[in-house]
Amino acid sequence: MRRGAALAVGVLALGGAALAQPARTDPGPLAALTLSGGPKLTGRVLVADQTRMLSDERAGAYGDAPIWPWGSVSKQVAAAITMTGVDRGELALDDLIATRWKVLPTPTIGGVTIRQLLRHTSGLANPEDTPQTDGVPAFYLRREAGVERDDAVTFCAGPVKRAPETRFEYNNCDTIVLAGVLESVTGQSYPRLLADRIAGPLGLKSLRMAKANERPVIANLNGAPLPPVNLATFGAGGALVGAPEDLVRFDQALLARRLVSPASTDVMWKGDPAIGYAALGAWSFSAPLAGCEGDVAMIERRGSVDGVQVRNIIAPERGRILVVFSDDAGFDFGEIWQGRGASYTLASEAFCR
Secondary structure, three states, X not given: XXXXXXXXXXXXXXXXXXXXXXXXXOOOHHHHHHHOOOOOOOEEEEXXXXXXXXXXXXXXOOOOOOOEEOOOHHHHHHHHHHHHHHHOOOOOOOOEHHHHOOOOOHHHHOOOEHHHHHHOOOOOOOHHHOOEEOOEEHHHOOOOOOHHHHHHHOOOOOOOOOOOOOOOOOOHHHHHHHHHHHHHHHOOOHHHHHHHHHHHHHOOOXXXXXXXXXXXXXXXXXXXXXXXOXXXXXHHHOOEEEOHHHHHHHHHHHXXXXXXXXXXXXXXXXXXXXXXOEOOOOEEEEEEOOOOOOEEEEEEEEEEEOOEEEEEEXXXXXXXXXXXXXXXXXXXXXXXXHOEHHXXXXXXXXXXX
């Protein structure tokens, strides 16, 4: 772990404003994890409040990597884009997607709503069910450029697995179809929506969709490189790439309610206990942390793609953000709600110190 540069803090540009960052003298969460005898984490750990970067720690070969895959944090971004559409009156969460995007085959997908896509209760076909090679579904191994362009109206709009709202099932097709609906409603491509509604307003210079077969970080499992997937095939459900700092800026805008209205943020962050506290594009729950009195409310979004693991956690009531990127596919983060493991230690240090 690089201590000097890792814990030194510079300047974080947020929405065009340059905000000075105070130096941190106590160890950050990554150092605390190491000092406590926890598992060794390689990658990047950042802590921020609503306006400042509080800690930025780096370890391992990719500690200074400028671009990382965001994995399923892409779904959290898609949810925010959707809620900007709600704020503008362009759509409603309970709109039937087939009425907002006429090319969808209504006999199979007609009863699904935008809200159900965001909650993973749509019942759509799931890429995880395609034949696997070395544990990777064939859907994500396609190599041709642009193969993901029609997925929303072909594979994902194929025969449904079950009726909508029957049960929760995590599914990248939900967000792939959502992106197509957003394009139809707004008349803009999804990359343009990403630029106009997220990256541009927040001054995010790195955030974009992955190019075909791009691999910014080569993750490992037990020290051995993993065979690649095609990041682009994850579409809006997992194909975003960008700098860790830009994810912090995105979280700061959510925390400040500058990106999505307060009312829409409350809807987006309302977890449903009936489906494991899933909210819209993330999970919302409360749990005790070491050093905090009472339970801490947290919005958690996990990502895992091409061996890279991501943890993006916002504690709204405490005004703090924890962002973790790791190039170790086998790193065990544990579970915050169980009161143990690396995630619990990192969150306790970030939110309760």
